[in-house]
Amino acid sequence: MKVIPRDIYSAFILQGEPLIEGNQSGELHDLTFGLKDVFDVAGLPTTFGSPDWTGTHSIANKTAPIVTQLLNEGATLAGKTHTDELTYSILGMNAHFGTPVNPLSPNRVPGGSSSGSAVSVAGNLVDFAIGTDTGGSVRIPASFCGIYGIRPTHGRISLQHARPLAKSFDTLGWFARDTQTLLKVGKVLFGDTSQLAINPTIIIPKQALGVLSNELQEIFLLKVKQIFKDFTIEELDLEWMQLRNFAETFRVIQAREIWLEHGEWASQNLEHFGPGIKQRFLIAKDISEEAANSARDVRKVIQERLNQILTPSTIILVPTTSNLAPLLTSSAEELEQFRKDTFQLVSIAGLGGLPQVNIPAFKIDGCGFGISLIGSPHSDLQLLDFVHKNFGFKVVN
Numbered sequence: 001m002k003v004i005p006r007d008i009y010s011a012f013i014l015q016g017e018p019l020i021e022g023n024q025s026g027e028l029h030d031l032t033f034g035l036k037d038v039f040d041v042a043g044l045p046t047t048f049g050s051p052d053w054t055g056t057h058s059i060a061n062k063t064a065p066i067v068t069q070l071l072n073e074g075a076t077l078a079g080k081t082h083t084d085e086l087t088y089s090i091l092g093m094n095a096h097f098g099t100p101v102n103p104l105s106p107n108r109v110p111g112g113s114s115s116g117s118a119v120s121v122a123g124n125l126v127d128f129a130i131g132t133d134t135g136g137s138v139r140i141p142a143s144f145c146g147i148y149g150i151r152p153t154h155g156r157i158s159l160q161h162a163r164p165l166a167k168s169f170d171t172l173g174w175f176a177r178d179t180q181t182l183l184k185v186g187k188v189l190f191g192d193t194s195q196l197a198i199n200p201t202i203i204i205p206k207q208a209l210g211v212l213s214n215e216l217q218e219i220f221l222l223k224v225k226q227i228f229k230d231f232t233i234e235e236l237d238l239e240w241m242q243l244r245n246f247a248e249t250f251r252v253i254q255a256r257e258i259w260l261e262h263g264e265w266a267s268q269n270l271e272h273f274g275p276g277i278k279q280r281f282l283i284a285k286d287i288s289e290e291a292a293n294s295a296r297d298v299r300k301v302i303q304e305r306l307n308q309i310l311t312p313s314t315i316i317l318v319p320t321t322s323n324l325a326p327l328l329t330s331s332a333e334e335l336e337q338f339r340k341d342t343f344q345l346v347s348i349a350g351l352g353g354l355p356q357v358n359i360p361a362f363k364i365d366g367c368g369f370g371i372s373l374i375g376s377p378h379s380d381l382q383l384l385d386f387v388h389k390n391f392g393f394k395v396v397n
Contacts, residue, residue, distance in 0.1 A: 002032055004078045004125065009101040011120035012079040013037050013047060020077040022070070027188050029074025031181065034120035034129035036113075037080040038087060039064040040161040048163045049083040049113070051096050052269045064161035066130070066172060066189070073188050078126045081116025085277045086262065087132065087165045089113055090140050090339060090346075091326070095274025099328070104146040105367045108325035111141030114173070118145045121175040128176045128185050134165045135254060136321075136346030138173030142358040143320035143370030148182045148387075149175045152380045154353035157189050166257035169250075169350050179392035182357075183384045192381055200315045200386070202233045202373075207241040208318040211344050216364075220319055223362045224371060227391065233317070240305050243344035249295045249302065250347040255284035256292035275332065299351050306352040310376040315383070318345055320358045320370035348374060355380040357387050 004019065011034065020041075022029060037047050040060035047054045071077065082100050084092060092115030093099045100119040102110040110119050114131025118141035121129045131138045133151040142149025150173050157172045164170055172189075176182040204224070209217050224233070259266075259281070266273075266281045273281065310316065322341035326334060349356040354374050361371040375383040 002076045002078075004032065007079075007120075007125060009103055009119045009123040009125070010098055011081050011100050011116040011123060011125055013082055013097065013116070019079070020071060022074040022076045023072055024074065026072065026074030027184060028070060031074070031127040032076045032078045033070060034078055034081040034117050034126045035067060036083050036117045036129070036131045038083060038132055038163040039067060039080075039130065041067060041077070041080065044080065046163065047097075049085040049087060049094055049097065052272050053086070056265070056269075060161070062161055065158055066160075066162075069188065070130075075128075078120070081114075081120050081129060084113035084115060084137075085274050087113035087134065087137060087163070088258065088277050088280055090136050090342065091335060092118075092141060092144075095277075102145055102325065104363075105144070105325055108327055108367060109144065111144035111325060113137040114141055114175075118142060118147065118149070118175050121145070121177055122147050124177075128174055128181050131173050131175065132159070132162065132165075133171050133173040134169045135250065135343065135350055138175065139320050139346060139356060139358050139370070139372060140342065142175055142360070144325040144368055146360040146363065146368035147175050147177055148179060148360060149173060149358045150182065150186070150380070150384065151349060151356045153355045153378050156355075156378065156380060164261055166254040167261070168257060169254060179384075179388035183381075183388045186381055186384045190381055200231070200313050202228060202231050202315050202317050203309065204233060204235045204317045205241050206235055206237045207243050208345060208348070209235075211243060211322045211341055212319055213323070216323065219364060220369075220371075224317065227359075227361060227371070228317075238309075241348075243347070245298070246302065246347040246351060247340065247343040249298045250343060250350055252287055252291055252295040253299065255280070256287045256289065259284040259287065276335075302351050303353070306348070306354065307377070310354070310374070312376055312379060312382065314376070315386075316348070316374040318348065318372050318374065320372040321345065324364060324367040324369060345372075353377060355383055357383050359387060359391055
């Protein structure tokens, strides 16, 4: 039986640390993994980051197919990991179960909603971990915790027996400390072992750089030129990429879908929700179907624009987040401003349904800050293979 290190970062849920041994053979037979507590494991509660959810829903009687697939390939499940309440946040702070410790920057938030999964990898508790990403919930904590993380093409991997948030954006994602593991897990989950070497043109939208402060923008570009010195990079002014509009379009569609999915249950439990979560549900309640349909029309135009510039030999490069991970002592106003700014960046892949990989490119004052590569639809393995072959051992700190 695999020995699981002691959880000194509060990565795993309070309900316990289930340990299910994987098969003795398989592509992942020597690896351990953590599982975001939105996925069902038969015989265990799925808390969805909420004690009220646990109290009003029965114990799972079936295991999510994705978990069975990983176990069959030899990976050992170390435990279920913390998530933000109902996964409706990107910070990793849960008013009910606490905040997992960011191993890289203990005085800063770990990022969410896949907080425990990211922390379990960054803290060397497991080899990889499964999360979900709706609005940055894998990409953001990967950046904050200084690890690799991928949000796949929307719909590419099954989310059966996982709690949904906003289905037209929800994706399964995963974390790893090295590109070899990130790629190996991808080959298993995608059911594809083909090698897809590319020599892409890398596009940096000036609009994405504009989300950063002048100081951070200067540092970011310097690091990018160091890491990508062997590749063709084009900084382009994409006038149609109005990122504030992107973020608002994403927000409206997401909020409407969340209310349709969980509004009835949430209405009965609002008074128990943690800070920020209650307010977001109340805002979501007021989003009309007409407003959501209008936003969906805008999304279609954005997707068409993105697909015009993204080809199998083109990659978009952006900062993963708008700033360093907020301090745990940040005010509610500071946290909300960070959330609004960062949504401008994560909404690109979200609206496009595109694969995005976070590279733990560098640190600033000891804090992780990620570079993200966004690929064309269904170029997931191509993107992972590219990252592994070119940057697995070239990360600049």
